[in-house]
Amino acid sequence: MSFVTHLECSETGKKYEAGKLYNLSEAGKPLLVRYDLKALAKTLSKEELASRHYGLWRYREFLPVEKDENCITLGEVISPIIRVPRILKKIGASGELIVKDESRQPTSSFKARGLGLAVSMAKEFGVKHVAIPTNGNAGGALAAYATRAGLKATVLCPDDTPEVNVNEAAFVGAHVFRVNGYINHCGEIVAEGRDKVGWFDVSTMKEPYRVEGKKTLGIELAEQLGWELPDAIIFPTGGGTMPIGVWKAFDELEEMGWIGPKRPKMIVAQAAGCAPIVEAWKEGAEKARKWEEAHTKAAGIRVPAAIADFLILRTIRASGGFALAIPEEEIFDTWREVAREEGLLLCPEGAAAFAAYKTALRDGRIAPGSRVMMFSCATGLKYPMEAKTGYIDRTKPIDYSVFG
Numbered sequence: 031m032s033f034v035t036h037l038e039c040s041e042t043g044k045k046y047e048a049g050k051l052y053n054l055s056e057a058g059k060p061l062l063v064r065y066d067l068k069a070l071a072k073t074l075s076k077e078e079l080a081s082r083h084y085g086l087w088r089y090r091e092f093l094p095v096e097k098d099e100n101c102i103t104l105g106e107v108i109s110p111i112i113r114v115p116r117i118l119k120k121i122g123a124s125g126e127l128i129v130k131d132e133s134r135q136p137t138s139s140f141k142a143r144g145l146g147l148a149v150s151m152a153k154e155f156g157v158k159h160v161a162i163p164t165n166g167n168a169g170g171a172l173a174a175y176a177t178r179a180g181l182k183a184t185v186l187c188p189d190d191t192p193e194v195n196v197n198e199a200a201f202v203g204a205h206v207f208r209v210n211g212y213i214n215h216c217g218e219i220v221a222e223g224r225d226k227v228g229w230f231d232v233s234t235m236k237e238p239y240r241v242e243g244k245k246t247l248g249i250e251l252a253e254q255l256g257w258e259l260p261d262a263i264i265f266p267t268g269g270g271t272m273p274i275g276v277w278k279a280f281d282e283l284e285e286m287g288w289i290g291p292k293r294p295k296m297i298v299a300q301a302a303g304c305a306p307i308v309e310a311w312k313e314g315a316e317k318a319r320k321w322e323e324a325h326t327k328a329a330g331i332r333v334p335a336a337i338a339d340f341l342i343l344r345t346i347r348a349s350g351g352f353a354l355a356i357p358e359e360e361i362f363d364t365w366r367e368v369a370r371e372e373g374l375l376l377c378p379e380g381a382a383a384f385a386a387y388k389t390a391l392r393d394g395r396i397a398p399g400s401r402v403m404m405f406s407c408a409t410g411l412k413y414p415m416e417a418k419t420g421y422i423d424r425t426k427p428i429d430y431s432v433f434g
């Protein structure tokens with residue numbers, strides 16, 4: 031069973047009956063799931079939760095799936111939180127930076143949380159075929175969970191999507207197509223195919239359940255920090271399921287009486303080559319303009335237009351946070367720096383969040399002594415890495431001085 035009461039249009043507040051398959055609301059905006067949180071709080075205690083060892087589904091009561099048999103799993107984990115003391119010392123930071131490392135999830139990215147939930151719900155509603163536009167990680171996750179659930183999956187990605195992502199999605203059973211365009215062009219084809227093919231569209235924020243999976247990140251980080259939220263959280267942001275989901279988790283936890291009203295500053299990091307949310311935030315706009323000629327090798331945040339732009343912007347403002355665009359070179363310099371100094375391989379998107387921390391600390395927008403959390407959302411191994419290596423010809427006399 032679940033504690034779902036209804037769904038709600040994120041723009042108009044109009045209520046929608048639970049137990050039905052939905053994409054967007056009639057207003058063309060994302061739908062959000064609402065729960066009977068008072069009843070939930072009576073059923074579940076923090077102690078009971080602490081005694082569970084299981085990954086994402088340990089938050090079962092916070093999630094919308096009705097039947098246990100529809101809870102699809104590939105072994106999700108509670109992702110570790112990792113400190114980076116050496117770099118903090120180097121930059122003279124007096125506070126704390128905690129990296130939440132989502133590279134350990136199935137398919138090696140946090141997309142597993144959202145798509146695990148979306149596929150579980152699609153299965154519950156009897157969907158047979160799911161489709162998604164992706165820059166890489168979402169396609170791999172959808173493919174894996176759909177195959178696990180016995181659903182057919184179609185994945186559309188821009189034609190410059192890295193080989194490794196394309197192959198991964200196809201290898202675990204999806205039909206994969208490269209498209210000569212951006213992710214929003216892929217999204218248009220997926221939307222069009224709803225009537226023409228009959229598949230279910232699981233695009234970011236265009237169905238209500240991916241964000242519920244991402245919500246578990248917010249519950250999990252609160253639990254990991256002893257139900258004391260940090261002063262700020264930095265999100266590498268494309269479509270924005272992460273800040274929206276995490277914010278939703280905090281609201282629900284407060285309504286249950288598990289946390290107080292204190293909220294972290296919600297900080298959005300984007301690449302300078304694709305920063306529609308940052309521009310809108312600077313202008314004080316409610317919505318973002320579509321970004322023309324988007325470019326960044328941090329593909330997870332190369333999203334020229336986000337349907338939930340207004341929700342991301344509201345979240346930033348409600349929290350007293352801000353949005354930062356990070357130049358491409360700085361993203362990749364930071365990526366290399368964190369690997370070299372700390373032995374921690376972030377994803378480049380995570381490196382953008384890390385760089386945002388350094389910038390905001392320097393310009394005073396993050397106060398000295400602050401406790402800050404940031405997300406690294408995926409493995410760095412799927413991105414091209416230039417690295418210097420040596421070569422030994424073992425058939426010749428070996429020059430041992432090279433090892434010094």
Ligand SMILES: *Cc1c(COP(=O)(O)O)cnc(C)c1O
Pocket residue numbers: 139141167168234266267268269270271272273330331377379380407408
């Ligand atoms: C998808 C993705 C993001 C952005 O997440 P959104 O929820 O779309 O904002 C960031 N980093 C990586 C590695 C991703 O795959």
